[in-house]
Amino acid sequence: MESKNPLLLLSNDLCVHGEGLTSNKKMLKDASILNMQDFRYLTPESQQELLESHGTVYIITSANERPLPRLLDIFDNEKYHIKAEECQDADKSAYPYILNAKLMELMLEQKQAKNRKLSEQMSSYLIAMDSIYTLSSYDRKEDIINHTKEFFAMMCLPENLCYFEAHNTKAQSDIHLTDFQKKEIVAFLKSNEYYKIAPSKKSFCFRLALQDRDEGIFVLENIAYPSRLHEFLNLTLSIRSVLSLVLENIARQNELVKSHNLLADANDMLKVINKILRHDLANNLGAIKMSLEMNETRPNPKYIQISKKAVDRSFEKINDMKGLENLIGTGKDLNCYEVKEIIEKIAGTDIEMDISIDGHCKVLADNALSSVFENIIKNAIAHGKANKMRITMAPSGKYCHISIEDNGTGIPDEIKTKIFKEGFTEGGDSNSGLGLYISKKVIERYGGHIAVKDNTPNGAKFILDIPSTK
Template sequence: MTFLDRTPDIILTMNEEGVIVSQNETARRVFGDVGGKIYSEICKDDTCSVGDRYYSMVAIKGFRRTIVVGRDITERIRLEKELEDRERKFKALAELSPAGILVHHQGTILFVNEALCQIHGYTREELLNRKVWDLIHPDYHDLARAMMQKRLEGEKPVYELKTIRKDGSERWVLVAGGAIDWDGKKSVMAFAIDITDKKMIEQRLAEREELFRSIFNISPAGLYILVGGKFKLVNPAFERITGYSAEELVGMKSLEIVAEEDREFVRRKAIEMLKGRETEPYKYRVVRKDGKIRWVYENVASIAYEGERAALGSVIDITEIEEERKRLEELTSMLELINKTLRHDVLNALTSAMALLEMGIEESNKDYLNKALTSINRAVSIVRNMRAFEDAVKSGELRCIDVGELVSEVAKSFENVSVKGEGRALADEGLRSVVENIVNNAFIHSGTDRVEITVSEGKEWCEIRIADFGIGIPDEIKQRIFEEGFKYGKAAQTGLGLFIARKIVERYAGEIWVEDNEPKGSVFVIRLKKC
């Protein structure tokens, strides 16, 4: 076997007429015995196919002879066909892809699909061989270069990029991709999804969020958001109402700042709201951080916040309004009382006095005249008591009163009244009427010959004890003597004096009651808040 027979290549020799005059062993194995045959009948082109094999044939002309060398290229042909098939499939997929696809080498565009053309408003022909930077907004060139470098280094970053269309309008795209070999060049393949609508929605949401935050924070009403019954967000006005900072409130249960006596009511309202029932605004009391009580008027609605079911509450501080309402109620009550008294008791007293005066004048009877004077004095007493009550309610705010000094001044209007001790309490001039009424009653009703007044202070209270040494007050009526219109004894008048005293003391958030004195008589105790 010669050297030519050992080579894996096909070796054929032809004469000038193209007739095969010799062949090596490889040619014989591939074509069979072809000696004497015309070469063009075996291979018409530079590539011969025999069965499922392909051979590349190269003719080398010499003097009077031509040598043809053939090499098996079946595997190469297979790979080429496979590559062509892949390219066909890639292009088909690329055209069907909703994402824009772009391939570039060092910034020069080598491939684009239809989706990318639509995103940017160019035709495919306009984009091929164009620089990719023409599509990217100048503000994002540095970002794009950095991401390109990362892709060439093997990374696969995903990022948002602002691009420019052919008409100059701007679009946002989400970009992903990586490095590939394209026609033997290390290139970058990028996938782009148009997210302009999403960015616009995000921008509008951000603007609304900013608007919400601005309104939320500058609102004069206290606003809060609850999630799971706990504060998630509060505004400055709510901080001012409660006295807590936002940091202290966030995470705190909302019921913790509600006055204990109102918690069940507020809890029921919250349940109604969460069940989807419409709830009218309502009021309740909150306990500030400093312990002070404030009245608030609240409206609550169910909302979604950060993907969770939540409650949005709006709170207005109505403490001053409630205090004014209470004061108006007291004034109304006072006017009703004064009206009732003037219509009934004063009219009766004056009617009686007129009748007694007529009889006394006609009969020159001093006893009738004295009785008439008593009736007139009774009417005067009623009017004075009403005036004192009116002044006390109208006075409005309480102030720190020197109780010892006030009681001493009252004692000067009577004989046999002693005062000892001192103290200060929250009250007003109405307290003077209370003390005068009790001292006057002691001399008129109990038959006492003296009254002793003691003023003292405790840790939280200032106490006034007005003691007489008369007949005393039966146990069965000790609670009733402060009721409106209650009368007892022969010297009883309107039944309003002690009722008015109680109403005045209650305005001071104080207490008044009566005890037995030793060895006899009664002690009226007035307990007021110390100041």
């Protein structure tokens, strides 16, 4: 959001010296200077419009100034009021210097306060990142919940921290509340809200989706720093989304291990996911630590932005891991899929490519098959710079033979044997290098094969043979 210029309101006996404040113009970012008397003469609508167009309001008055307009008290600007008593007995030529000194002192205090707030935010993000990293290593719901309670206790310092499962009415009746009324919690349970703030603005609760459609409720009452409630709540909602993903991942893993035939492949895939997750989160934690150390020596808002971006990258990576887990076998029987329908659905999204499809074929697969085609198409666009693709398919013995040809730059011979390997990326690309690796694993799980060749006259050609069904 673009920052607004400050507004200086000077009392009538000081306004004549307002031009002397130009030495602060650079620090004040071209602040507007206005006589308080002129401000009073404006209509309430004009006063409001003026305040809306500015940010911080510096009010500089003599000790005998009349009461300030009420609008200054009720409007949502950040306000600072300076009474320049020294100006009463000073030489008028000294007024600008006195006013400048007062403003400089106030702006220094503001800067120090903002730096302290930035340091607090940096510490909060660092703690949150460390907590996310730890949560990603757990595989039991009980461990995750206990760690989350420890995180909230350390971050928010609540007087009372409760957790209970929403379906457990006995636990609900036994919880000890100090700031929330139980009827408020009951109403919250019946609503579709993710969180609720207590009327005192010192407490909040939020729901967490558990396994098998159960829900858990965290209640934090009388936190130590109510002024930071919304900051804590934002972090809490982020942690909540991570917890939901981790718990969902645990549920998926439990389903995977039920299938002995897919256990080996599933474990291999999970190792890849965990390795990338640990690696990328560790890198982001390093960025957080470095920016925090830089902020300690040279405070600057850009360091908090570095921290925020590192947090965002971590959440994106965790979501990527969730997407990758969808490519792992569910342990259920394979079903019949019409290949053309799957490709047409992908082509009907925001894919920027002209795709033609010829032929029909039904294969034995699962819902990971769409990700295979999506990976190939997106790779052709991102790496091959292709804008056209021709897909043909037809039954061939016990297989469905599928040819995917694009008009891009093609794939060099020296990397054709590498593109299906775990973690392979080309040209320093920032992606995880998992797309085609997982595509190969998925096709092989179906009992099929995938290969890549050169297309004529240019581009790449992927050949897929997937067991068909009559």
